[in-house]
Amino acid sequence: MKEIRLHAGIPVKPVYGPEDVTGDAEREIGRPGEYPFTRGIHRHMYRDRLWTMRQYVGFGTPGETNARFKYLMAHGQDALNVAFDLPTQLGLDSDDPRAEGEVGRVGMAVDSLADMEEAFAGIPLDRVSVSLTINGMAAPITAMYYAVAEKQGAARERVVTTPQNDILKEFVARGTWIYPVAPSMRLVGDLIEFSTQRYPRSNPVSVCGYHIREAGCTTAQEMAYGLAIAAAYVEMMMGRGLAVDDFAPRISFNFTAWGKIFEEVAKFRAGRRLYARMMRERFGAENPRSWMLRTLIGGGGSSFVAQEPENNIVRGAYIALAGALAGGQTMALPTYDEAYTIPSAKAQLIALRTMQICAEESGAADTADPLAGSYYVEALTNEMEGKIVEEMAQVERMGGIVDAVKTGALQAEVARQAYLFEQRLNSGEIPKVGVNCHVADGGAADEPELELYGFDPAVAEAQVSRLARVRRDRDHAATRAALRRLTDEARGTGNLMEPIMDAVTAYATLGEMCRAMKDVFGEHKEPVRF
Amino acid sequence: MKVLIAKPGLDGHDRGAKVVAQALRDAGMEVVYSGLKRTPDEIVETALQEDVDVIGLSVLSGAHLPLTRRVIDGLRARGADSIAVVVGGIIPARDVPELKALGVREVFAVGTPLADIVKAFKDR
Numbered sequence: 001m002k003e004i005r006l007h008a009g010i011p012v013k014p015v016y017g018p019e020d021v022t023g024d025a026e027r028e029i030g031r032p033g034e035y036p037f038t039r040g041i042h043r044h045m046y047r048d049r050l051w052t053m054r055q056y057v058g059f060g061t062p063g064e065t066n067a068r069f070k071y072l073m074a075h076g077q078d079a080l081n082v083a084f085d086l087p088t089q090l091g092l093d094s095d096d097p098r099a100e101g102e103v104g105r106v107g108m109a110v111d112s113l114a115d116m117e118e119a120f121a122g123i124p125l126d127r128v129s130v131s132l133t134i135n136g137m138a139a140p141i142t143a144m145y146y147a148v149a150e151k152q153g154a155a156r157e158r159v160v161t162t163p164q165n166d167i168l169k170e171f172v173a174r175g176t177w178i179y180p181v182a183p184s185m186r187l188v189g190d191l192i193e194f195s196t197q198r199y200p201r202s203n204p205v206s207v208c209g210y211h212i213r214e215a216g217c218t219t220a221q222e223m224a225y226g227l228a229i230a231a232a233y234v235e236m237m238m239g240r241g242l243a244v245d246d247f248a249p250r251i252s253f254n255f256t257a258w259g260k261i262f263e264e265v266a267k268f269r270a271g272r273r274l275y276a277r278m279m280r281e282r283f284g285a286e287n288p289r290s291w292m293l294r295t296l297i298g299g300g301g302s303s304f305v306a307q308e309p310e311n312n313i314v315r316g317a318y319i320a321l322a323g324a325l326a327g328g329q330t331m332a333l334p335t336y337d338e339a340y341t342i343p344s345a346k347a348q349l350i351a352l353r354t355m356q357i358c359a360e361e362s363g364a365a366d367t368a369d370p371l372a373g374s375y376y377v378e379a380l381t382n383e384m385e386g387k388i389v390e391e392m393a394q395v396e397r398m399g400g401i402v403d404a405v406k407t408g409a410l411q412a413e414v415a416r417q418a419y420l421f422e423q424r425l426n427s428g429e430i431p432k433v434g435v436n437c438h439v440a441d442g443g444a445a446d447e448p449e450l451e452l453y454g455f456d457p458a459v460a461e462a463q464v465s466r467l468a469r470v471r472r473d474r475d476h477a478a479t480r481a482a483l484r485r486l487t488d489e490a491r492g493t494g495n496l497m498e499p500i501m502d503a504v505t506a507y508a509t510l511g512e513m514c515r516a517m518k519d520v521f522g523e524h525k526e527p528v529r530f
Numbered sequence: 531m532k533v534l535i536a537k538p539g540l541d542g543h544d545r546g547a548k549v550v551a552q553a554l555r556d557a558g559m560e561v562v563y564s565g566l567k568r569t570p571d572e573i574v575e576t577a578l579q580e581d582v583d584v585i586g587l588s589v590l591s592g593a594h595l596p597l598t599r600r601v602i603d604g605l606r607a608r609g610a611d612s613i614a615v616v617v618g619g620i621i622p623a624r625d626v627p628e629l630k631a632l633g634v635r636e637v638f639a640v641g642t643p644l645a646d647i648v649k650a651f652k653d654r
Contacts, residue, residue, distance in 0.1 A: 086539075086540035086541065086542075086591060087540065089540075090540055090567075092540075098540065098569065099540075100593075100596055101539070101593035101595070101596035101597060102539060102540050102591060102593050105591060105592045105593060106591050106592065170542070173542075173545075174542045174543070175541075175542020175543070175544065175566045175567070176542050214545070215543075215544070215545045216545050216549075302545075305641060306639065306640045306641035307641055339620065339640050339641070340620065340622055340640075341620075341622065342592070415544075415545075415548040415549070415552070416552075418545050418548060418549050419548070419549050419552040419553070422549050422553075422644055423644075426643060426644050426645060435641070455592060526565040526566055528563055528564070528565040530548040530551050530552060530563050
């Protein structure tokens with residue numbers, strides 16, 4: 001019989017029985033909505049409220065992105081997830097020489113408050129919840145978002161936004177770091193603190209295991225690194241004198257679910273249990289909301305392949321099923337054309353429809369944690385918990401998550417895992433239909449007829465002239481004063497969100513704000529290890 | 531053979547670059563990895579300093595055409611045309627002729643098996 005090993009390295013037996021489920025069921029598994037939340041964070045899960053469907057969207061100018069937002073909302077998407085282009089994510093203005101060829105490409109370009117005003121024109125920010133996929137520049141971009149909400153007249157307590165604001169994972173995967181680790185962490189903390197105090201329904205940090213998994217780590221590592229990163233932020237905020245229950249209820253997570261369905265489900269069940277215990281026992285949280293691992297389950301574009309891309313639609317449906325069985329609060333799926341291009345509107349709609357079919361037709365949402373009590377899933381949940389704990393201990397041996405990131409030890413481990421995975425894929429040990437098994441005669445078909453995103457150089461030109469207009473029309477003295485204040489306060493230790501808000505409303509550009517802080521913080525130097 | 535695997539532009543996706551770097555190293559080549567977000571000028575400079583035979587550019591952001599052009603122009607300007615340039619990443623088929631016209635020797639689009647990439651380097 002062929003041996004089967006999960007991504008976390010756990011061997012799978014051909015059959016499981018009651019003898020495989022050890023431990024005190026009441027204590028370990030419990031009930032949905034109750035500590036330690038193994039079975040989910042809500043009592044009735046999707047019967048009370050379905051997961052939020054939140055596709056990742058953004059490209060071109062703020063005006064183009066605004067139109068796509070409205071298209072998806074017209075088809076039943078109830079929340080937004082904004083993609084920014086790389087210059088925006090890295091704090092470069094659209095006319096910066098380093099931005100050449102990248103403006104408006106993988107997300108929308110934002111240079112100043114004027115762009116955010118246009119992106120959300122006609123979208124009521126007191127009624128729609130918006131995720132902002134922004135990290136190194138989370139503080140100024142979220143400040144722009146708050147300023148737009150303010151201008152729309154939205155009440156602060158009704159503003160629901162989730163800036164990703166997880167810089168630690170950027171150093172490991174995804175790469176949109178700017179400043180060295182310590183000042184980067186400070187900005188994360190400033191945004192959490194400011195949002196907690198002013199915008200009680202904001203989720204000022206979304207801790208991501210997702211991208212680290214996309215970069216190559218295992219399922220157990222994904223959850224372990226996510227929990228370790230969350231712990232680092234909790235420690236930092238408590239170190240600032242905040243009470244854990246003041247901010248912890250608004251911490252959220254982002255993990256993927258593209259792997260084997262039962263392994264993914266077990267990962268989330270074990271992760272919820274571990275997080276609840278960590279928050280209660282290690283950090284002394286008393287508010288049950290502080291114990292709950294609330295999570296976005298994203299698809300994981302790395303599981304989608306270029307060969308016969310329509311098959312990715314089917315892969316997406318299994319991811320949606322895994323996400324539903326795992327009890328996520330929000331879901332986003334990659335689009336089937338993602339290995340080739342910026343998603344077409346059609347591909348976006350299919351991804352949204354996939355989640356809707358899973359929610360409405362499949363029955364996966366009918367009852368809380370439907371796999372509970374399965375010999376296999378309960379045994380696997382316990383085994384995954386053990387693996388996650390092991391990986392967290394490994395991080396501690398690297399000096400803790402912050403040091404592991406500074407030295408590049410964690411990055412090297414992720415790269416090693418990516419290479420191991422690739423080898424297992426190449427050897428056929430990990431099957432991939434149309435790639436290493438069931439390949440059509442004569443090999444996979446050539447690149448199919450997909451609607452490729454026609455990148456228009458006029459986008460960058462339009463964005464650069466908008467930027468020039470903003471620079472020309474603003475109150476120059478006010479902008480200069482605000483930027484000077486930002487640099488001055490960056491030298492101290494106080495919260496930088498107030499000076500950033502001032503600079504934003506004085507229409508300082510993102511590049512100017514980024515530089516104002518870079519003058520003090522300097523730049524991160526990547527520890528290159530592979 | 532000595533190879534520089536480089537990440538030009540602003541794209542932060544380095545999984546593919548690091549996997550290819552490890553595979554080439556395991557195949558006996560000497561491999562230098564640039565790290566993220568290098569400018570074309572920095573990549574040309576590193577290639578000259580390290581005296582590499584091949585530069586492998588990895589781009590997943592869609593900005594492969596302007597970035598590759600600048601690297602190749604930079605090599606020409608420094609009289610280093612003998613350094614071969616190959617490109618990998620999310621490269622639509624329609625862009626391959628233009629990359630080849632720029633002087634790119636090989637294009638490894640997403641989905642290229644690792645063994646094929648290693649073989650292309652070895653056969654050079």
